[in-house]
Amino acid sequence: MNNRRNFLKTGSLMAGSLLSTELDAFATPAIKLPAANLIIMATNWGFNGNLVEFCAAAKKDGYDGIEVWVPGSIAEMNALSEAVGKAGLKLGLLAGGHDSNPTLHKKQFSDAIERAISLKPLYINCHSGKDYFSFDDNAAMVAMTIKQSDASGVPIYHETHRGRMLFAAHVSRGFIDRFKELKLTLDISHWCNVHEGLLADQQISVDVALARTEHIHARIGHAEGPQVNDPRAPEWKNEVKAHFDWWDKVIERKKIEGQSITFLTEFGPPNYLQTLPFSSQPVADQWAINKYMMETIRKRYS
Numbered sequence: 001m002n003n004r005r006n007f008l009k010t011g012s013l014m015a016g017s018l019l020s021t022e023l024d025a026f027a028t029p030a031i032k033l034p035a036a037n038l039i040i041m042a043t044n045w046g047f048n049g050n051l052v053e054f055c056a057a058a059k060k061d062g063y064d065g066i067e068v069w070v071p072g073s074i075a076e077m078n079a080l081s082e083a084v085g086k087a088g089l090k091l092g093l094l095a096g097g098h099d100s101n102p103t104l105h106k107k108q109f110s111d112a113i114e115r116a117i118s119l120k121p122l123y124i125n126c127h128s129g130k131d132y133f134s135f136d137d138n139a140a141m142v143a144m145t146i147k148q149s150d151a152s153g154v155p156i157y158h159e160t161h162r163g164r165m166l167f168a169a170h171v172s173r174g175f176i177d178r179f180k181e182l183k184l185t186l187d188i189s190h191w192c193n194v195h196e197g198l199l200a201d202q203q204i205s206v207d208v209a210l211a212r213t214e215h216i217h218a219r220i221g222h223a224e225g226p227q228v229n230d231p232r233a234p235e236w237k238n239e240v241k242a243h244f245d246w247w248d249k250v251i252e253r254k255k256i257e258g259q260s261i262t263f264l265t266e267f268g269p270p271n272y273l274q275t276l277p278f279s280s281q282p283v284a285d286q287w288a289i290n291k292y293m294m295e296t297i298r299k300r301y302s
Contacts, residue, residue, distance in 0.1 A: 022237045023292060026244050027299040031251045037260040038302040039122070040294050041067040041092050046269025046286050051079060055087035061291050062298075065090030067125065067264045070116040077119060092215075092262065093119065096127030096164075102137040105130065109141055113148050113156065123155040123215060123262060125185045129165035138165035139178060146181045157215050159185040162226065168194050169205035176208050186213040187266070188246055189221025196223045198242045206246070213250045217266045218243075218293050227267060229274045230284040232292065244300070251301050263297055265290035 042058035044066065049057070058066050066084065070093045071077045084091045093116040097109035109128070116124045126145060129138035142158065142165075149156040158166055158175075166172040166184070169191050176182055186209060191199060199206050220231045220243050228236045254261045267273065267289045274283050 022240050023232050023296045027296045030300045035302045039064045039262045041065045041264045043266050051083045055083045059087045067092035069094045091121045093121045093124050117152045117154050126158045128158045131167040157183045157185040162190045169202040173205040183214045184212045185215040187217035189219045189226045192221035193226045210249045215262045217264050219266045227272050265293040
C-alpha cells in the first residue's frame with residue numbers, strides 16, 4: 001500500500017510538472033481590468049486546518065480574500081472577523097436555508113442573511129431556496145433578499161447551483177425576467193452537468209444570466225459532472241475554453257461599466273474531486289488547482 005501511495009504521489013508531482021498546458025493558454029492577457037477591480041477569493045472547502053491557518057494560507061498564496069459560510073454563533077462570527085482582519089483579507093459570505101418546508105426555510109435564510117449583513121462583508125452569496133419549491137415560494141425569497149440588500153447596502157447574489165432555485169438555465173431565466181434587481185453568482189459548471197453539455201442549446205438563457213452576473217465561482221464543469229479532475233489536463237480543453245469564453249463576456253461588461261468583479265476559485269475536495277477506487281486517493285491536489293486557477297485568472301484579467 002505504501003508503494004502504491006508513493007507511486008501515486010510521484011505520479012501526481014510528475015503530472016503537475018507537465019500540466020502547464022491548457023490553463024497556460026488562458027494566462028495570456030485578454031480583457032484587462034484595473035488591478036483593484038479584480039478581486040479573487042479563496043474557499044475553505046476541503047482545507048485541513050483552522051480558520052487562522054486558512055487565512056494565513058490564503059494570504060500567503062496571493063488571494064485577496066476568503067469566502068466562507070456565515071457562522072451560526074456570535075463567538076464564531078467574532079472569531080471570523082478577527083481572523084480576516086489580522087490577515088488583511090476581504091470577506092465574502094455564503095448564506096442559505098436548509099429546511100424542506102418553504103416557510104421555515106425562508107426564516108432560516110432570512111436569519112442567515114441578517115447575521116451575514118452584521119459582519120459587513122464585501123458581498124453575500126446565496127444558496128437560494130430549493131429546486132422542488134414552487135416558483136412563488138422561491139420568488140418570495142428573492143424578493144426578501146432584495147429588500148435586505150437595499151436596506152443594508154450589502155450586495156446579495158444568488159448562485160446558479162444544483163438543488164437550489166437556479167439549478168438550470170431555463171428555470172433561472174424565469175427568475176431573471178421576474179426580478180430586474182436579481183444579481184447572480186455564476187457557477188455555470190452546475191448547468192453543464194444539469195444540461196449534460198456546454199449549453200449550446202441554452203444560449204439565450206446563458207446570455208441573460210451573464211448580463212446579471214456580479215460574482216463568479218471559477219470551477220470547470222462538464223457534461224457528466226460539475227468538476228473536471230484537473231483543468232490543466234489537455235483532455236478538458238473544450239470545457240476550459242467554454243468557461244473562459246463565458247467569463248470573458250462578464251469581464252468585458254464589467255470593464256465597460258468600470259466596476260469590480262469578484263471570483264472564487266472553487267474546485268472542491270473529494271467527492272467533488274474524483275478519487276481512485278479502493279484507496280479514496282484524490283487524483284489531483286485541490287489547493288494547487290485552485291491556486292493555479294487564481295494565478296491564471298489574475299494574469300488574464302488584470
